[in-house]
Amino acid sequence: EAGVAQSPRYKIIEKRQSVAFWCNPISGHATLYWYQQILGQGPKLLIQFQNNGVVDDSQLPKDRFSAERLKGVDSTLKIQPAKLEDSAVYLCASSFGRGRGVNTGELFFGEGSRLTVL
Amino acid sequence: SQKIEQNSEALNIQEGKTATLTCNYTNYSPAYLQWYRQDPGRGPVFLLLIRENEKEKRKERLKVTFDTTLKQSLFHITASQPADSATYLCAPTSSSNTGKLIFGQGTTLQVKP
Numbered sequence: 377e378a379g380v381a382q383s384p385r386y387k388i389i390e391k392r393q394s395v396a397f398w399c400n401p402i403s404g405h406a407t408l409y410w411y412q413q414i415l416g417q418g419p420k421l422l423i424q425f426q427n428n429g430v431v432d433d434s435q436l437p438k439d440r441f442s443a444e445r446l447k448g449v450d451s452t453l454k455i456q457p458a459k460l461e462d463s464a465v466y467l468c469a470s471s472f473g474r475g476r477g478v479n480t481g482e483l484f485f486g487e488g489s490r491l492t493v494l
Numbered sequence: 495s496q497k498i499e500q501n502s503e504a505l506n507i508q509e510g511k512t513a514t515l516t517c518n519y520t521n522y523s524p525a526y527l528q529w530y531r532q533d534p535g536r537g538p539v540f541l542l543l544i545r546e547n548e549k550e551k552r553k554e555r556l557k558v559t560f561d562t563t564l565k566q567s568l569f570h571i572t573a574s575q576p577a578d579s580a581t582y583l584c585a586p587t588s589s590s591n592t593g594k595l596i597f598g599q600g601t602t603l604q605v606k607p
Contacts, residue, residue: 380537409595418498418583418597419538432594467537482528483595485537 378402380486382468388492394456397489401449401470408445409483410453411467419467425451455491463493496521498598500584506604507574515569515601517584524586527560527567532581532600574605
């Protein structure tokens with residue numbers, strides 16, 4: 377079974393430039409998450425989708441970050457303009473997520489996209 | 495505000511010993527708690543899930559306990575091996591949310607041969 381696919385694996389940009397990350401979740405998974413993981417810290421949830429609707433984006437810096445999940449499958453996370461403090465690994469995860477109730481299932485993570493902002 | 499605390503310092507143990515990692519939480523009433531393993535440069539991988547009505551759960555050499563009175567979960571690896579060296583993340587989850595998973599900062603385990 378194919379896992380969660382993410383690209384690119386690595387990206388280096390100058391501050392104030394823009395960047396986009398792509399995620400393809402496991403087939404059939406309704407819930408998709410984007411996490412930001414800064415070196416030495418645990419993953420921090422940025423946004424959670426249920427199919428193509430946003431369930432939670434309370435931690436997403438909306439002045440510079442945006443995310444979409446068209447057709448309830450693939451998702452793109454964009455940062456524009458990037459700041460030095462955005463240097464992190466951006467992890468995409470998916471789960472079965474039956475409805476908007478309690479999701480007790482495990483999350484399946486991709487390998488992450490490592491962003492360096494210079 | 496909700497807070498999750500894991501040992502921030504790395505845990506170094508000798509091969510064959512039992513490793514015990516701690517996850518404490520405050521301002522939380524989690525219905526269940528998940529543990530994940532993360533290797534350098536990789537995404538986290540699910541290990542175990544324990545529900546609030548379960549005191550203990552085992553999977554091969556892994557054992558997880560969940561004490562809702564102490565607001566704590568303990569994660570044990572018995573007969574540890576160098577291959578167990580990784581960062582371990584806990585994620586307590588409330589039943590009142592929409593399945594949002596919030597992680598602790600993780601504890602790095604180093605098992606020496």
